[in-house]
Amino acid sequence: MPEQPRYVPRMAAEPPQEDLPYGRWAERLAAEFMAAIAQIEADDDLGEPDEITWYPDRSWHGYTYVPATCHTSSGFELLGYVRFRAAGEDREPEEFSAIAYYTDDLAEENPDWHLDLCDEEIGTWRGVGGRPAKMTLVWGRPLVAGGQFVAGELAGVLVDACPLVSERFTLIAPDELQGDLLDVVLYDGKGQELAREALHDPEDADTDA
DSSP, X not given: OOOOSOOOXXXXXXXXXXXXXXXXXXXXXXXXXXXXXXXXXXXXXXXXXXXXXXXXXXXXXXEEEEEEEEEBTXXXXXXXXXXXXXXXXXXXXXXXXXXXXXXXXXXGGOTXXXXXXXXXXXXXXXXXXXXXXXXXXXXXXXXXXXXXXXXXXXXXXXXXXXXXSSSOEEEEEEESBTTBOEEEEEEOTTSOEEEEEESSOTTTXXXXX
């Protein structure tokens, strides 16, 4: 077998296991997310949160992540995730935690966007020589029609994928590994690329690792 040019984690996270949250489960997650929102320190008046939009669950390193977004009455967007462990044979959720932050950079005000992306670093993966990759939770929605699934690609290598669920997706993928940055790519059912967005501006990313 030829030597691999680079070690990189691929498909490290479990695929989505559940439907998008609804009913009592959505209420349980919403309570955690709203508690995180209440801890946001903002100079702006964020206003009142609207209905929460949930994204497909992904599990990695013992935790399940359920991302969320919601708009506010003051024109901001709140975003973040709820995290928990699934314990025992029945996989009962426990050890809940959540993070939330806000932005005024909205898809509705950026007609040139093809994908509406949110991201948060959730861990580190060490490669050759201890060089780290940032394991990153990425969630969002396409802004162009016809997509079937979204992939994360690092230096042309497929590192994660997620089918669209109600026009939403979640990835857990390595980013910023040895100078390479994650691309998020929308494909149609025939594997044709419809849209591609870099997760970061190369000038803003830490690519020295």
